[in-house]
Amino acid sequence: MEENGLLSSPVRRVAVYSLALNISLVSIKYLLSVATGSLALRADAVHSLVDVFASIALILGLVISTRKSPKFPYGLYKIENVVSVVIALLLFLTAYEIVQQALFEDTAAVSYDLPVLVVVALLIPVPFLFGRYEMHVGRRYNSPGLVADGNQFTADVLSSAIVFLGLVGSAFGLPLDRIAAVIVAVFILRAGWGILVDGMRVLLDASVDQKTLEEIRGFILAEPAVADVRRITGRNSGRYVFVEADVAFRIDDLEQAHRISERIKETIRDTIPRVDRVVLHLEPASVTHTRYAVALGDEEGTISPHFGEAPLFAIIDFDRSAGKVDEMRLITNPYTEVEKGKGMQTARRLLTEKPDVVVTRERMAGKGPAYLFAEAGVEVLRTEIPLLKEFLQAVRSGEGTEPDEISAAANHGQE
Template sequence: MGENDSIGLKKGERAAKYSTIANFSLAIIKAVVGVLSGSIALLADAVHSFSDIFASLAVFIGLKLSQRKPDEKFPYGYYKFETLSSLIISVIIIISGIEIAIESINGIITPKPISMPLTAIAVALISVFVSFFLARLKDRVGKEINSPALINDGKHSFVDIFSSFIVFFGILSAYIGYPIFQGFAGFAVAMLIIYIGIKFGKEAVLVLLDANLDPKIVEKIKEIAINFEGVEGAHDIKVRRSGPYVFAELHLETEKRLTIQKANEISEGLEKRIKNVVNDLDNIMIKIEPENKLVVRIAIPVDKDEGLNSIISKHFGKAPYFLITDVNKDNIKNLQIKENPAATIEQKRGLKTVKFLKNEEVNIVLFNGKINEGPSYALSDELISVVKPNGENLKDMLLNAAINDDIL
């Protein structure tokens, strides 16, 4: 977890703390006025606000724990504590919704007039404005730090706006002589709250079960991987979310002759590129698997164009031609003789020959002579093997070279 991540989590922690204080104050006011006025709708809204207190407290605790660094007991960090707190929020939302529904049904069956209606109306209006402010705050901060728990809590506060407005409408209706509307208002709010709770709870459970909730991230990672230099293919890409962060793993297919140094370069470079694109990515595990090629391309330096009757040249960079062919099991196909564009060049002849072979997508060079240090390193960097000729004729040499290189 970097410094920016820590700052973000602390910012979310502050938002959750302010929300808890505001909801606690609002809940006390609504509870007192609800009891004194006898307003079922306002009492139900007070119960709802108390549930918000526990919800905000759960988010606060989750964000606080998420800031802990990984240790021996939790090597992947404490991020899932936030997801767990999000699940707790969902349960609290559902329970409070059921409680409001029960109270509202009682209010419909036995409607009662309320006392202190103007005070109750004023409290309901204050609740609307406070809920709006808290919803905007938590939604904005939650999106900034990519906190699902804080975003969910913010959405819950948006529900509070409508629920408080419906409560206001119910109390106003009771004030003008229709107390039954308090019950209907409360029941409508309860159904909406229960729906939101189930929706958030389902998402939290899926995250805790390491479900992939965003297939687009998998597609994005695969696209980056297969277009990365040195990577032949990518498979078994797995993505899971832990709190506000994403963890991923993938298997890469590469050339079998890949060196450890080159493998590390590919792994580190690919990880950096993926993290630049997937902003929420905390960690990615990359496993490199050598690809078993069915077809291998072999090049042989030759002095004359005589097909499979050509004689292997004693020179690498000076060789005027290269016999290039594909070997598939026991078959030799696509045989062609190509001029070596570097043969007539005075300087860096060997390095330019390597570049020519790379452009021809050669895997193996069949050669028994001496290759200077520079071109030899260049061949190794380009994952081109040099195999000594072994066989009575060129055909046998080609087949043996492929087998001895352990590719087929």
């Protein structure tokens, strides 16, 4: 089979099976209705014939939804949702047919025998089992059309059960099929309404669920070069998800920012397979605040002469416009006893805190952590100021809000 053939994907394959099963059910029910003269079986055959058209529509929707066209740059994925809405309407029609049959039609068969009852009874579990399988595949591959068609098959189970009860009840003169028909119609209407609502939400570009958006936001923020996610939206289109986000980068190099954004997109698509397209709008990070990460040798605030061996780091949020510290907290360094690579591991841990400037008394030029910080757009400042409180005084002093100016206040340039 060719890669783009009708049976090339599990979703299309199950849709073809659905069509074949519906054709078989129509044929069997129609032959039984001719043999018995049962109006109920004939009506059920007509109902299954409607399902045949629904299966054809589903297959067309699955095929057309994957086509690319310059006139539809965002794809034709929503055709699947259009199909699911059509199937929902067919469910409403089914409910109407059942009510009509229960209230106004004579459902008693003219003639029947035990083999007919056995065949009708055997027909009941077939669509139920296939419908459950079809919904399982539909949910696994996020195909709304397949899920809707599976629901249609479960509705067929109920209508087939009504026919069977009608045939059995007629033997005893009890109109059980009429009472059951009304109850079944309510269940069918409920299923159809759920399918209709889900399909219309997508067609009207309703947002992706908040849990998925927060998961995507987390992947974006995990990138050290990202300062903030200012806005994130998503919408469903068929079985796929489209995401757009306004992302503040701490780096000014557009080529580097583009490379990082592609890495973020790949991570999101690999982790959440339903995501088809991610659009990141790159924006500069806010300059009103600066976050410093200062390597400390002790809790008294001595600035450590070693980066990787610093037991503590002070995380300081400095309000540049007000010239004051908004918040300061201490975090421990769990990698001080690591024999190899403690500097790199410490740097990765610090990057999760999203610092703008890393301050240490150690020369970092040419070392691995410095390259990690440079990739993330983080300034590395070497200072000879021995104490944290003196460093903060330098930060607060006039123009000492820029790394190079702080360095100048300490009479040392940035390495």
